[in-house]
Amino acid sequence: MAQISKRSIDQKKLTRINELFFDLLLTMSDKQEVDEVLNELLTPTEKTMIAKRVACFYLLIKKVPIYEIEDTLKISTSTATYFKHYLDRSIVIKDYLSNKLKNEKLKHLFEDIFVDIFYGTLKKGSNWSEDKKRYYQHQRKRQQPFDR
Numbered sequence: 001m002a003q004i005s006k007r008s009i010d011q012k013k014l015t016r017i018n019e020l021f022f023d024l025l026l027t028m029s030d031k032q033e034v035d036e037v038l039n040e041l042l043t044p045t046e047k048t049m050i051a052k053r054v055a056c057f058y059l060l061i062k063k064v065p066i067y068e069i070e071d072t073l074k075i076s077t078s079t080a081t082y083f084k085h086y087l088d089r090s091i092v093i094k095d096y097l098s099n100k101l102k103n104e105k106l107k108h109l110f111e112d113i114f115v116d117i118f119y120g121t122l123k124k125g126s127n128w129s130e131d132k133k134r135y136y137q138h139q140r141k142r143q144q145p146f147d148r
Helices: 011-026 031-041 044-061 066-073 077-089 092-100 104-118 128-143
Strands: none
Touching: 011 031, 044 066, 044 077, 044 092, 066 077, 077 092
């Protein structure tokens, strides 16, 4: 959990600081520049926290059961459940991620990560031959450039 100072800041100042932060991010031209700035702005823990949150939302949109999400992302049941309820009530993030998943490049990236996590690693109690079969089918499909 990120730590926030108990000393509060004026809401107007906080709004201005947020605007500055978002302007900084929106004016960046390429991925490398964003990566360099975020590496200096965020701690490794903060980056991991944000990445797990995005991954959790993605897996919830894909209708992956909560127990698999918590096991895969190494988050607690209460955290996964909180994100599920948050996503159910959300209008903006659900629509945004759903629309982003329509983007072919991002869709394939998320699919690759999803298949690697759920079928690329052997888990206790799973059907290993079936998991490996799905994993290799996905890998073959990704190597065929015209069938995407």
